Structures are given as C-alpha cells and as structure tokens.
Amino acid sequence: MKGGVRRFGKAERGLLPEGRLAGPMPWVIAIMMFLTVLAAAAGLGLAGAASRLTDQIGSRVTIQILEANPQLRARQAEAAAAAIRPLPGVTAVHPVPEAEIQALLEPWIGPGGVESDLPVPALIDVDLTAEGRAQLDRLRAAVAAAAPAARVDDNAQWLAPLASLIGALKWLAAGLVLLMVGATAATVVLAARAALDTHRSTIEILHLMGATDVQVARLFQRRIALDALFGGLVGFIIAGIVLIALADRVSALGSELLGSATIPPEGWVVLVALPAFGVLLAMLVARLTILRALGRLL
Amino acid sequence: MAAGPRSGGRRRLSTSGSIVQFENVGLRYGTGAETLSDLSFSLKEGGFYFLTGPSGAGKTSLLKLLYLALRPSRGLIRLFGEDIVTMPRSRMPGFRRRIGVVFQEFRLVSHLSAFDNVALPLRVAGVEEHDLETPVREMLSWVGLADRATARPATLSGGEQQRVAIARAVIGRPELLVADEPTGNVDPEMALRLLHLFDSLNKLGTTVIVATHDLHLLARIQRAEMLRLDRGQIADPTGALRHPPKRPEA
Helix, strand or coil: CCCCCCCCHHHHHHHCCCCCCCCCHHHHHHHHHHHHHHHHHHHHHHHHHHHHHHHHHHCEEEEEECCCCHHHHHHHHHHHHHHHCCCCCEEEEEECCHHHHHHHHHHHHCCCCCCCCCCCCEEEEEEECHHHHHCHHHHHHHHHHHCCCEEEEEHHHHHHHHHHHHHHHHHHHHHHHHHHHHHHHHHHHHHHHHHHHHCHHHHHHHHHCCCCHHHHHHHHHHHHHHHHHHHHHHHHHHHHHHHHHHHHHHHHHCCHHHHCCCCCHHHHHHHHHHHHHHHHHHHHHHHHHHHHHHCCCC | CCCCCCCCCCCCCCCCCEEEEEEEEEEECCCCCEEEEEEEEEEECCCEEEEECCCCCCHHHHHHHHCCCCCCCEEEEEECCEECCCCCHHHHHHHHCCEEEECCCCCCCCCCCHHHHHHHHHHHCCCCHHHHHHHHHHHHHHCCCHHHCCCCHHHCCHHHHHHHHHHHHHCCCCCEEEEECCCCCCCHHHHHHHHHHHHHHHHCCCEEEEECCCHHHHCCCCCCEEEEEECCEECCCCCCCECCCCCCCC
C-alpha cells in the first residue's frame, strides 16, 4: 500500500501524542553525530595533510653535497644546480641558503655551532613533475657527473611510511563514519519499532479508517526527523566546540606536520551537511521500517 | 447529518443490489477449529440488520470480516460488488473509507479531543482543515455533544464516548455501518438514543448492521432483519434473514 497520496495536513502533528517517540533516541543520535563529526573531521584533516605532503614534499628531492672543503663544496653545489636545471621535469632548483641551514641545525648544535669548523653539507631542494620523478635516475647521473660528493635524497622515499600511515588513518576515519551511519540507522530502526508498538492502537484505528501505509509512515517520519534534527544539532555543536579547541592546541604546538592537517573549506561544507544527512537518513530508515511493519497488516 | 467525503463515490453494486455477499465463508484463527463456518448470506443495500447470538458465537469475527480487519480462511466475500478475498492490499484503504465502524470498546484515540476523534476519518480522506470544521460541528450536534467538542475521551461518560464513536463512524457518510455491541456499555435510555441515531442514518441510505445481545432493541426497528449466529454458523439452516419479533404492545 505505497501509492497513497493523501496527507493528514496540518493536523498531522497532533495525531500522535506530542513528546519524544523514544526517550533516549535524540541523545543517542547526538552522541553518534558527535563521534561522526569528529571522525569525519579527522579523515578530512588527514586527507588534506596527505595531499599537502605529496604536493609539497613528496615531489621534491634534496641534493646534499657532502664535501668537507667549503670552497669545493660551494663549487660542486653550483655545478650540480647548473647540471640539473635544464633537465626535463625539473620545475625548481633551490639552493638552501646557509642561514636557513643554520636555523635548521641550531636546535641540535646550539647558536654559533655552524660558524665553527663543523663541516655541514650544502643542500639543494629540487622540485619535480611526475615526469621528472619517473626520470630520477637521469637526475642522479647528472648530479654525480657534476658533483662527485653529492647524494640525492628522494623525499618521497622517506615520506612513504608516513604517507602510508596517514592514508591508513584516513581510511580508518572513513570506516568509523560508515560504522556511525550504520549504528544511527540501527538506532532509528529500534526507535521506529518501539514507536510503532507504543502507538499500535492509534495506528490500527487509522488503518481501519482507510489510512494508507504512507500516511501512517509520514506521521512517524516527521517525529523521528525532529528527534534526529535535535540530536544531530546537539552532537554537531559539541563536536564543533571540541574541534575548535583542538585546533587551538595544535596551532600552539607549532608542528608543521600537525599544522598541515587542516580541514579545507569543502570539508567544512561536508561537516555542516552531516546533521542534515543524519535527518534524511533517519527519515528514510524510519519510513522503510514503518512501511515494512505495516505491510504485515491486512 | 453532515455530508462528508466518500472515496471514489458510490460504486456499482452487483445486479442483485446486495452490498455484502458471503458464500461458504469460513474463518480460522491459526490452526484451531473454525470460528466461522459455511456462512452464506447477503445484505441488501440500504437495509438494517441485527446480528445476534450468544457470546462466543462469532459475531465480532463476522463483523471483522465485514470491516476488512480480517480475511476469511475460505469462501467468497463480495463487498460493494467486488471480491475482497483476492483484492490486492493496495486497494483496501479505499474500501475501508466506505465503511464506518463502531467498536464495542469505543476505541477512541485517547489523546485527541472529541472534535479531533470525529474529524479523523475526514483527515484520513485528505479533507482540508477549513472544510471539516462545519461537518464535524454538525455531527457533534447530531449526537448531542456540541458542547463537549474539546473534551478528551477520559473525561467523557460511557454514553458520550459511544456517541463520539458513532459520530466518527458516520462522519464520512459510509455506505456500510458496522456496529459491534454499540449499546453494551450504556444504560437502556442511552441505548435507545443510539439506536435512533442508527435508524436516522439508515433512513439516509446507509446499510446498517448492528451486533447486539439486547433483545429489546431488536423490536425497536420494525423494518430490520435479523441474522442469528450460533457456534460460528447461521442458526437458521436455511440461511434466511429473519424479521425480529414484533414489538410488544405497550
């Protein structure tokens, strides 16, 4: 009996007793939404971090000139840079200034350490296109010919385990979101069944008066949608507060890696859409559950 | 009486003019013995019928078959000229909207006012709110409850609840009115008033079938016919519908 088009109209809201259909349901949905938003935010942040790692560092190689003689080191660095600039797939060659190298080393060897006799390799950052990455051996050969003391470090190689971990965490977050969606749907099924049992006598009366299954299902859909909206908004707001607090703590750490795990604007759109998605999911699941249960009646 | 909507209008009946036809109908709950056996009768359109018989005879089961709360285990039932035994479930709501039901235990919706209970069939039929105010008020006046429109069932007496139930059953101008012991919970005076309501409705063209134990009521409607059940079967082996006994002289 799914073809009914009649509505109860404005009176619909009064046909079932006011109040919550199943007491704990909005709060369970609030908890689910809270966890879903956190998991989705984690997934989106990690996806952003992985993307930035790949874009910014993963396509870069670093050339180290491991020469103790400063003059020779400078000459080899210059020669290596000149040798790789014309190669196809090389988009940028950036000799790292000594001041930057000092700043990098300062936390380990203290201020003034580099001015001492401690030999420090010269560094050249090279950005490559995908084509350039595919021809890394050619770059290595060019560098070896121009600077015998040079070593080419492929950033993607040492980033691979980290990228793999971030990828795994991203998929774990996606899995958690799916589990939450499933748990929310199961909660709605239980709530809808409980509501059907609670209001069975009213439903039977409506049924005997000629109400269609769709008419009856709409009554429950509306109430469950309100419960889901309430729970969804509560969960979303609390999750939002937690995310903002976490963002403050992360920025206070000053970690470049953690700081790169930011949520892009489209990610925020996804997060804001989650409560609306929760309401739609609850309505759909409630409708299907009620229609299935009513279908067993004559 | 208020003119409410009727789903699809009055449909064509069988050529015999019967609104209800039972042919060898049997009803069994689960795997037990048959509650109703070999019922064959027909009810004429516009007729007034009493269904009598001792407790446990199967009156309520027979009425449930009539108001489409049950399907028979065997046999043929034609309602409004159509076979309802094989009818797809999707068509049932349309048929149910053509039947008014008065339950013995009233079955009013406890959280709704008398007004909203009476308005329920019209809302089910999709009548707009602004179109149902007048018919519902008229119907409440007709049953003498105009001043109790906002009262919840719990605050109404048994007789008042029964009148709300009757108003609810007839607001949609049903073609068939089925009443299960409608006077069972009210005093004799109220029973007579309710019977007069059924009589008025019948005179407006509705076929009425009233299940009752009350032998005094049977004599009150002279044109009524009687169907007597005993242990799930029509007591008269010929299956004929008998006129009730004549009303005793005052």
